[in-house]
Amino acid sequence: MTPNRLRKLKEWFIEKAILLSGVFSVVFVLLIFLFLLREGFSLFRGESVGDFLFGKSWYPISDPPRFGILPLIMGSLLVTLGAAAISVPIGIAAALFIAEIAPRRLKEGLKAGIELLAAIPSVVIGFIGMITLGPWIKNLFHIPTGLTALTGSVTLAFMAMPTIVSIAEDAITAVPRQYREAAVAMGATKWQTTWRIVARAARPGMVAAVMLGIGRVIGETMAVMMVTGNAAMIPSSILQPVRTLTATIAAEMGESVQGGAHYAALFAIGIVLFIITFLINGVADIYLHRSRR
């Protein structure tokens, strides 16, 4: 075999290996989805989709069991929106500060600190939220328990922040220097340059940062299970205990009978979570492509 043919064979092999790993990652996602569908769909032999999605009671082990996940959806939504309301403004502002304003040494220190925040295991953050934040919120608002949706939102905001800050900061730093020079040369102040030119040019990246941060919040399980009180009821305020979709699966999977209706209902919740995540990613993707044009 000539060296030339050997080289071609090697090229072919590498090319196919890379193709295969790309295909596999998609296949795995599909298989997970199919598995979820197969396990979850058996629930809908005895239950209508409408009752499942919009039913107001989640009593999976009473007789007859009731599988309405509206309280869980509301719980997830409330906690996520609260976390986004806290972490998005602070995260974007922090990214702008780090990328545009902070002197170099402070910048390095802040970046290291934020990366450290991302490295804290979620159970530790949940623990801190449970023993410090919970009592504090309880005393502040004079409510019977400190384990509420608000506690969950604040805790999760801490977890979303590192994602938002580091991705948004990358996007801001990637804005070409010429844009800043051109703006400043037209007499723009530092703030006008930062807000009207740099932040606008970096917007696609900042949207991606927010979406990924929110994605992390929706999928988060451990911390949220520890601090939200886990009461499966429709909350009327952010100061009530809630239970999220993720916490329900984690808490109940161990005690459900494999193959039973409860088991299937938990998988059906998994399908709902999967679809929500898919939609968030889809929206982020569409937005990214639109603003790039």
Place this chain on the structure above:
Amino acid sequence: MVSAPAKFSIAGLHVHYGKLCVLRDLNLDIQANEIFTVIGPANSGKTTFLHALNRLVDLVPDSRLSGEVRLDGVDIRCGLEVEALRRKVGIVFALPLPLPISIFENVVYGLRMQGVRDAAVLDEAVERSLHESYLWDEVKDRLRSPAMNLSGGQQQRLCMARILAGRPDVLLFDEPTSGLDPISTARIEETMLNLKEKYTIVLVTNNVAQAARVGERTAFFLMGDLVEVSATSKMFTAPADSRTSDYITGKFG
């Protein structure tokens, strides 16, 4: 020889980037309504000189400016706000950088940033500055179309219009035709010759012939030193310094 008060008077100007001295003891006057051209090889400090005039050097970390630069007799470092200085001393960069918005919005961007809302004022500014940059006839029917659709030369004249809309005193040009074809270059040069009636122009160029075509006075920089400054016609016929003649005739640089 200098009778009228100078637009820019520069005395003992040094610029350092960290420990590196990029501009050394510069003494120079720039007259109102002249086209002052600056030539020199790479790393001679010509762009730094331009950026010192409207304090864009401030953007470089660790940069230090010493000596004195006066615009109409006012010290540019303590006599007026840096934003006001930069509106009075506009700059056109080497590469045209239109914003991804319409032609009209590009021209009024600076005005909008200053808080001008009156539509009549904005319309007037667009028409005036596009006339001044000789772009009006080419774009008057499509002011609302994206600026990115213009050719390179048109984009560069749009960037001029964007500066002119803010009614500056001085226009700085940093190798404005280095990315353009000869015909677009000729149009830009023609525009500069017309603009000098209203504005003072400082042109930094790598193209020695361009300095000879449009300049009235020319300065030659080398490694951060001002080697020679004289009337353009004199510099290109009888330069005083042998280094100048070597550069002009292409022996180095």
